[in-house]
Amino acid sequence: MQFASFSDFLAMGGYGFFVWLSFGTCAVILIGILVSSWLEGKGLKKSIRDQVAREARIKQAQQEQNL
């Protein structure tokens, strides 16, 4: 451990603002793109599932009409 205390660690020898600004924005961007890619996949799967269900309903309605 290079730092004597936690407040020393946060201060980064006076460069705290710049170091934490870098690591903070980096973390935000990494987590942001991860979450957005994950949500995109989830939404896509839901829309395909909805589409499949809709086609099944249409098919069923057509069969009922033909009876």
Place this chain on the structure above:
Amino acid sequence: MWKWLHPYAKAERAYQLCNTLLPYFAVISIVCILVGWVWGLAFAPADYQQKDSYRIIFIHVPSAILSMGAYSSMAIAAIVALVWQIRNAELAVISIAPVGAAMTAIALITGAAWGKPMWGAWWVWDARLTSELILLFLYFGVISLYHAFEDKKVAGRAACILAIVGVINLPIIHFSVEWWNTLHQGSTITKFDTSAIDPTMLWPLLINILGFAGFVGVIALMRLKNELLRCEQHRPWVRELISRG
């Protein structure tokens, strides 16, 4: 010789391959980024000249390397897509572009936050910084060109051509610190020479590079899976996959 590769031109096989590879990339990126950040922030010794501000190197260098690495892989995929007319490679191009842009943005932002305390300026129109900014615009160009066309065949081809043309920027970025007098310091890890960095700092840096590479892999694979699903949503294998939950 290349016959084993052929099945992966099929979307379903490619999707399965993504699923197989994802956990490995995920574990590598999570472990390496966690270890690399803690090591780099708390355990690596301070620099004799730049003191603790140099700790930004542990994310600046990995993101800069990966911004160029991702571009190279994107350009290779673009060549495969154009030469052999393989649509999965086209989808790979458009899956890699966003995470490449993210890496470039991180490199630029962390560079600015490092430049302010060390050079006294957030930004200078220096060769290295300017060429890296152009890389960001190239990524944006590839992404927006792909979304500018309704016909995805035309869109894919256009995006691939831009991706290949943009490769010219990579050697410019790499050699910018040698060709021109720049404010940016020369490379820290040299391949063929002894490193200009002490092992106590080199190890966390290498671990972070590996972690960022894993992260790029994770996002590219996740997005490739999405693109494959989007393209093939009317095919039976996707229907079956979805209904299985």
